[in-house]
Amino acid sequence: MSQLKTRIQDDMKAAMRAKDSARLGTIRMLLAAVKQREVDERIELDDAAVLAVIERMIKQRRDAITQFEAGGRADLAAAETAEIAVLEPYMPARLGGEELNAEIRGAIAELGLGAPQDLGKLMPVLKTRLAGRADMSQVSARAKALLSGS
Structure with a gap:
């Protein structure tokens, strides 16, 4: 159990x-x-x-x-x-704003992504890594912003 x-x-x-x-x-x-x-x-x-x-x-x-x-x-x-x-x-402790950005940047670098259309490849990886530690709609918005260079 x-x-x-x-x-x-x-x-x-x-x-x-x-x-x-x-x-x-x-x-x-x-x-x-x-x-x-x-x-x-x-x-x-x-x-x-x-x-x-x-x-x-x-x-x-x-x-x-x-x-x-x-x-x-x-x-x-x-x-x-x-x-x-x-x-x-x-639930496990929630990630703060900068910790969340660091996790997303790490996944982007690890997968070698850089274009906004790569969001579909990035989100499944982030979903498994951040399960329970972050709101996935917030993760998606931040990932989209980081991929587009904002």
């Missing part, structure tokens, strides 16, 4: 002991999503795959918050924000 999955299960037990129902519900939802993916794909997920599940759940909640705020439902947006607060500690 992956270390991250074990940590999540231990946190679930701690939330049960502390009778923290909000945290417990979110962790159970996370474990259910991981288990569902394992059953669907007939594999046991490693840490990277569990991180991908967590990242997808966080993205879904951010999208929901936008929709709820547009609809004037601050109560539902607050609930989604609370779930994000439970999920985010499982």
Whole structure:
């Protein structure tokens, strides 16, 4: 079993002991999503795959918050924000602006790219390297700017 999955299960037990129902519900939802993916794909997920599940759940909640705020439902947006607060500690530390640029420049140099149309070759490499450590839409924008020489 992956270390991250074990940590999540231990946190679930701690939330049960502390009778923290909000945290417990979110962790159970996370474990259910991981288990569902394992059953669907007939594999046991490693840490990277569990991180991908967590990242997808966080993205879904951010999208929901936008929709709820547009609809004037601050109560539902607050609930989604609370779930994000439970999920985010499982993600690795986010890269800062200059660290992110250094990673992108390194990949560009390693692959020998230099034209804006090379973005399609660069993004799959960056996606595997930066999974969970950066927002991929932000990575794409920065990579596009660096490739075009901006």
